[in-house]
Amino acid sequence: MVVTKDDTMEIRVSDHVVLVRQAVRKWSIELGFSLVDQTKMITAASELARNTLDYGKGGTVRLERVEEGMKKGLRLTFEDQGPGIPDLEKALTDGYTTGRGMGMGLSGSKRLVNEFDIATKVGEGTRVTITRWK
Amino acid sequence: MSKNGQGLLEVLKGQESDLLADWIKEQSGVAPRRGASIRESEVRDQCKEFLGLFQSAIRDGGADDIQGPRWGGVRELLSNLSRTRGLQGFSPSETASFVFSLKKPLFTRLGRAHAKDAEGLAEATWSANQLLDSLGLYTTEVHQKAREEVISRQQQEMLELSTPVVKLWEGILALPMIGTLDSARTQVVMESLLQRIVETGSNIAIIDITGVPTVDTLTAQHLLKTVTAARLMGAECIISGIRPQIAQTIVHLGVDLGDVTTKASLADAFAIALERTGRGVRKVRAGS
Numbered sequence: 001m002v003v004t005k006d007d008t009m010e011i012r013v014s015d016h017v018v019l020v021r022q023a024v025r026k027w028s029i030e031l032g033f034s035l036v037d038q039t040k041m042i043t044a045a046s047e048l049a050r051n052t053l054d055y056g057k058g059g060t061v062r063l064e065r066v067e068e069g070m071k072k073g074l075r076l077t078f079e080d081q082g083p084g085i086p087d088l089e090k091a092l093t094d095g096y097t098t099g100r101g102m103g104m105g106l107s108g109s110k111r112l113v114n115e116f117d118i119a120t121k122v123g124e125g126t127r128v129t130i131t132r133w134k
Numbered sequence: 135m136s137k138n139g140q141g142l143l144e145v146l147k148g149q150e151s152d153l154l155a156d157w158i159k160e161q162s163g164v165a166p167r168r169g170a171s172i173r174e175s176e177v178r179d180q181c182k183e184f185l186g187l188f189q190s191a192i193r194d195g196g197a198d199d200i201q202g203p204r205w206g207g208v209r210e211l212l213s214n215l216s217r218t219r220g221l222q223g224f225s226p227s228e229t230a231s232f233v234f235s236l237k238k239p240l241f242t243r244l245g246r247a248h249a250k251d252a253e254g255l256a257e258a259t260w261s262a263n264q265l266l267d268s269l270g271l272y273t274t275e276v277h278q279k280a281r282e283e284v285i286s287r288q289q290q291e292m293l294e295l296s297t298p299v300v301k302l303w304e305g306i307l308a309l310p311m312i313g314t315l316d317s318a319r320t321q322v323v324m325e326s327l328l329q330r331i332v333e334t335g336s337n338i339a340i341i342d343i344t345g346v347p348t349v350d351t352l353t354a355q356h357l358l359k360t361v362t363a364a365r366l367m368g369a370e371c372i373i374s375g376i377r378p379q380i381a382q383t384i385v386h387l388g389v390d391l392g393d394v395t396t397k398a399s400l401a402d403a404f405a406i407a408l409e410r411t412g413r414g415v416r417k418v419r420a421g422s
Contacts, residue, residue: 018314036379039382040382040383043348043383046350047387102351104388105350105351108351108387109387111388
């Protein structure tokens with residue numbers, strides 16, 4: 001997989017979530033994503049950015065334009081140094097939340113993208129990587 | 135009063151008109167962008183006033199600590215100047231150059247006054263430099279603060295502007311939502327909708343989300359809470375403006391909008407609302 005363009009953004013306050021959405025929208029349009037694919041990627045980014053902020057106590061997102069053979073796509077990596085997720089299986093269950101949300105963000109964003117990867121360690125932080133191919 | 139202050143004061147006092155002319159000349163070299171301009175007579179008045187206040191501040195308070203009470207007059211002049219120039223479109227550095235441009239004419243004169251005393255010159259220049267630097271930075275601070283005030287006022291205005299609840303018909307309200315549904319705004323939206331339901335005695339409210347670019351789980355949750363609160367007050371909500379891409383995303387997210395009536399367009403939602411209140415729209419004449 002080749003990365004042809006990349007950028008990193010901070011997620012420290014709720015306004016940053018808006019900025020992340022706008023950046024993902026811009027990159028998705030540049031890649032020529034259809035309106036549905038754009039919306040899916042933006043929505044997934046919105047969920048994960050808010051998780052990074054609310055549960056991870058802030059972190060960063062890395063945007064990458066990736067190419068693999070003839071395929072082009074957008075990869076986002078959300079990273080925080082927060083408390084980590086003790087029970088990942090539970091966290092990925094629809095409707096489960098330790099906060100006050102709907103408990104659909106993590107599992108829902110998994111369904112909105114082509115590739116989803118999560119690595120977490122209690123006390124060290126969480127990293128979520130999502131990719132959507134054109 | 136410090137020795138440095140004394141030296142500086144002598145130079146300021148002895149060559150005031152000369153210094154003033156040079157200073158104004160220095161400033162005319164700084165051309166503001168975007169057509170912002172300022173009359174020379176105004177600059178002259180401001181410079182003259184500044185030099186007067188500057189002298190008396192040094193005389194009374196010495197050449198340090200511009201935050202002290204003796205420097206109150208100078209600070210006030212600079213903050214007024216900074217605010218007005220900020221409004222006229224001057225950039226922070228253009229505003230600060232009002233103070234910084236005094237350096238060259240002032241230092242030249244300090245050099246002449248201390249021609250035979252290198253150590254004294256270094257000391258006097260250093261203290262004058264520090265003083266002008268802190269005054270220049272002060273104008274930048276005020277400039278930035280004024281900008282921040284404008285931004286925060288605009289944010290407040292947007293909060294109010296972006297949530298108009300409109301009456302479509304007797305008993306039917308519409309809430310056209312625009313932009314990001316973050317929590318602060320959603321709070322305002324919810325309050326104004328519930329308030330209007332009471333005031334108008336409406337029993338149907340249409341929430342139109344055509345202008346909301348992203349519907350994620352938080353947005354959905356806010357919408358559902360608004361619907362539930364309205365229902366508790368006896369009003370039914372219809373959510374309209376659900377575009378195809380939003381519908382698909384909501385399905386994949388797994389969000390259940392429950393038994394809330396949803397429609398693709400505001401027109402469809404209005405038709406449903408009329409029907410539910412026992413009304414309808416009828417064509418009265420054949421035509422286009």
